[in-house]
Amino acid sequence: MKTIIDVKNLSIYYYTLAGIVRAVENVSFSIGEKEWVSFVGESGSGKSTVAYAILNLVPSPGKIVNGKVVFNGKNLLELDEEEMRQIRGKEISMVFQDPMTSLDPLRKVGDQIAEVLIEHGAEKEEAFERAKELLRMVNLPEDRINYYPHQLSGGQRQRVAIAMAMAFHPKLLIADEPTTALDVIVQDSIMDLIATLKSKGTSIFFVTHDISLAAERSDKIAVMYAGKLVEFGKVEQILDNPLHPYTKALLESVPDVWSERKVSAIPGYPPDLRNPPKGCRFHPRCTIFKIKKELHGICNELETELIEVEKDHFVACHLYRRR
């Protein structure tokens, strides 16, 4: 399969007054053509930060301290502002978490959609025609171009955001928790829309805290914990044969309508990333580490590495070290 985007050794730190937050540490992965990859993790795991890094839009005081984002053979992090702008919204587009805040409240929806097209070279009239067409594609009446964002519901605004993202048949769509602020039925319809986009040839980088949402339509799942990519693989590999203790624990903590098993929480709390634990960042909460004495001195000392244990299935855990 052709690779669309290849991220290598990405590290992002936030330089806050209270100290340096190591939000993303040494993350590598790639997304293939027409592939839907979901990044799963709790708040603060760094999944959204990775998403922003692809478009080189990490919010201040965050800085990409290391790594490459290779797209079409070019490292996006080395492009100048104008080259990057040409890619944003055209070849790679993004949908944000909160539809209430991701549209400019002072401008009409139609103006905002048309602007994307105009900024990338379309004529004004043609842009407005296309804007109407895009609204129809996301199942909104075309008269909505004259509405202001506050006149639309959350679900409708998210449709508008997706309409903008669809403007140029992008190669990659980055969706940062696009349904978190929405109810389940609306969530389902937004997921359908994203799936439509995928069927037209767009790869999807989907960020969510809800692993069951990732389970449904993804091809691959990447699990992040405390700034590290801990497991990455095909949906079946991750859900039916999870390897990393965190992935296992996460799956056991999620209630499911169609399952009778009991849920159990992961003990402890996520670490403070200004001062992450040495070695594997999960070891203070890891039940296996607690039981197996022989792991002491390894998990709490040595950095983990992402290892391919079977085809396409990667895990960063000392239990699977090559011996």
Add this chain to the structure above:
Amino acid sequence: MSELLRVEHLKKYFPVKRSILEVLTKKEEKFVRAVDDISFSIERGETLALIGESGCGKTTTGRVILRLIEPTEGKIIFDGIDITKLGKEQLREIRKRMQMVFQDPYASLSPRMKIGDAIAHPLLIHGLADKEEAKELALQMLKRVGLTPEDEFYNRYPHHLSGGQRQRVVIARAMILKPDFVVADEAVSMIDVSMRASILELLESFREEYNLTMLFITHDIAVAKLIADRIAVMYLGKIVEIGPTDEVLNNPAHPYTLALIQAVPSIVKREKKKMIEITGEVPNAVNPPSGCRFHPRCPFADELCKTKEPELIEIGKNHFVACHHPVKD
């Protein structure tokens, strides 16, 4: 088992804010019918989950039952007493027995009150303990909810705590009065996934210890399944279906319930087949549709649904649905 709480024909209408122009031109005052004539009861020791999408009136229902906001109409009978008729002081008395756990643990604790004092305060308000005793009991409670070392946690302020820890404080504050009845409003929806289960476990343990009766309000059906004995589904201010948890989830009778359950993502059932296709969005609660409120979005709707409002009818043991054409499997 005996009944602890019964709600009869409860209504809560909020007036819609009018602009000055509208007030001066005497434009008719409109109301958001947040809760529109609902009735149900909860047995002692039972947990009823109230589920629905945002804006369906579930949170309003919880607040009205505790009279944190005044009902527009209807009765709320708690242990034989209609609390809608109580005066301020009598209401304060009964609040010892009815407590609430809120959704947002970041907002439900005063930022400038030590968490220990926040937990002890209910005891002091009701004169159940003096300062020393209250502190002692609060320390025990901190330990009980797993915030140890408790004397260290006692003196912390909320902003030092994570969301999960704060929610434990909120639960501790509600439980220190040993209530009979608790309304838990989206008690875990703002907590990180990995810690949700532990908060649910904590609630469960109190429920066993105090033989708590619970109204568990949630939008998350998977959570409702875990904790509830019965489920009530709300849509636009109405209860459309109510029944034992397994019954409602496995044999949903209302098309809306079916749509809701089908939309919930699942790890176990990854492949989806759509049983029902519904369209549009939840209409405005100011002018709800005539007849069955779900009819504009319902694939099975006919003339009857547009004109006649369906009533809750029993279709299985303890399983009620308000639909002219219930779904059969």
Add this chain to the structure above:
Amino acid sequence: MEIITKIVHPIFEKKPGRGLLIFGLAIVIIVILMAIFAPLIAPYDPTKTSDDSFQPPSAEHLMGTNRLGQDVFSRIVWGSRIVLYVVFIATLLSMSIGIPLGLISGYHGGKIDRALSIIMDSIYAFPALILAIVIAVVLGPSPINTAIAISFVYVPTYFRMVRGQTLSLKEQLFVEAARAIGARDKEIMVKYILPNLAPTVLVVFTLSVADAILTEAGLSFLGLSVTPPTPDWGYDLRVGQPFLLDGYWWLVFFPGAMIMLLAMAFALIGEALSERISLATR
């Protein structure tokens, strides 16, 4: 001793705004000390005239002398008493009216709240200095009257701020939670709302003191605060102005600089405090 370190420590803690805070506090403390120890600090009697008029600043007269040969430095030292006296009485008065009124009005709402709000908003919208002028004119020139005039125009500032905050705090979940545990209105106001108002009140206090200093100086510049020969910064500025064009800059420079410095000191403290508060609540 422990108490002192407890108070002093947070000031010097390395947090943003430390420099502003220390600088502001230093000036305020110096001026307060100057006012307390005026008889010891001032080298001359501030009201005693002499033949040495219009002397430029020198070792003998640090800030020169004025038309009547009075020592400008001594007048500035003594003048600090009037400013501090007027400003603190005024602020205290407006706080003790504005805060309780705002709290009760905001918490209980209703018709009285609406009426009070309209009145306070009207006064607030009107130029404070002009209103203060009217009141000062009617009451006549004396420090206590000036204080009353100033306090009147700052009541709405406190009222509006406290009312607004109370309105938003009242809607906060933790107030609802307090009602759910059975707290009475009084307990909610005192234990849940008031402590959360404190930081904002503190900031508004420092800023309104800064404002009041300028208003006091403005009133006395217009001749509405003190009667001669009482030393007062604003008044001295007025008296000195006609001689500015003759080049006697020191008559106006020093009194005016003091007014500004003191007002700035309070504004800096307010700025530093508000920054710390916004950091702490984030």
Add this chain to the structure above:
Amino acid sequence: MARGVGSYIIIRGLMIIPTILILYTIVFIFLRILPGDPILAVVGTKNIPPEQLAHLRAMAGLDKPLYVQYFDYLFRMIRGDFGVTLAFPQGKPVWEYLKLRFPATLELTIFSFTVSVLLGLITGVIAAKNKGTKIDTSMRIYSIVAYTLFIPWFGMMLQYLFGVHFHLLPTSGRIDPGIDLQRITGLYVLDSILTGNWEAFTSAIRHLVLPSITLGMVLSGAYTRLVRNNMVDVLSQDFIRSYHARGVKHWKVTLYALKNAFIPVITLMGLQFAILLGGAVLTETTFSWPGMGTFIVDRIDYRDYNAIQGAVVFFAFFVGLISLVVDVIYALLDPRVKY
């Protein structure tokens, strides 16, 4: 839409009536009900023939019961009759003075307002764009220093520097004596443009420089701060990031951010205008500017209560009008406002 705005303006206009009434009442209470006989205050002596005292009282309308005085004056004012002066020159309609003096104040405030908004916008945007750097800190300190400048002192320092030291600019008055300018609006800059009198135009502008910089700079501090904070706030919002993510050009995004940041500033403008009028009293006194402020101060010396009352109530009307204008502008710019 258009009709919506029209009726909104009318309703909002009606809403300034209580504001003006309240201020009128407060001023009335202070000037009439508090102890002290205004006539005696004007005359300055108690040895005055009783018939002359009675005449003065009748002229000021003080011989009637208080409530009659209250409504009498109110209704006359609505017709534009602000009473007559009590002190020298006695019996002249206050309105005559207001007509003469108000344009001077208006001209000063318009220029100062422009200076303050421009300065505030520029410094605020610079600070926000350089958030967290030394530039940001210095802009913050600028805003505090500007805010706490004492107008007369700052004005005098400018007078000394540019008037006395460098002899660059005039330090008092509105126009050079000897220049003949036909009075149309009373705003000298406008009048000189309308009559094509360029000599008067230059002179009027030169006279405006120091007073409007003094007043404008003092008021710019509040804008710096608000613009900076709003701008920082807006720049961190999702919709700005999503503009960037859509590949919208940088300068356009800055423009949209500025528009959003500007909305709350409009509200401040209304309040600032009131402060501007208060500051104008001090500025006018400092620069011998023949406006409303100096008029009030002159009348204070005479203890001319009638004139003061007239001027203050007139100010109340003006403040009400400004708040109306501000609200309408706000409603036009922000689509979220419901009429």
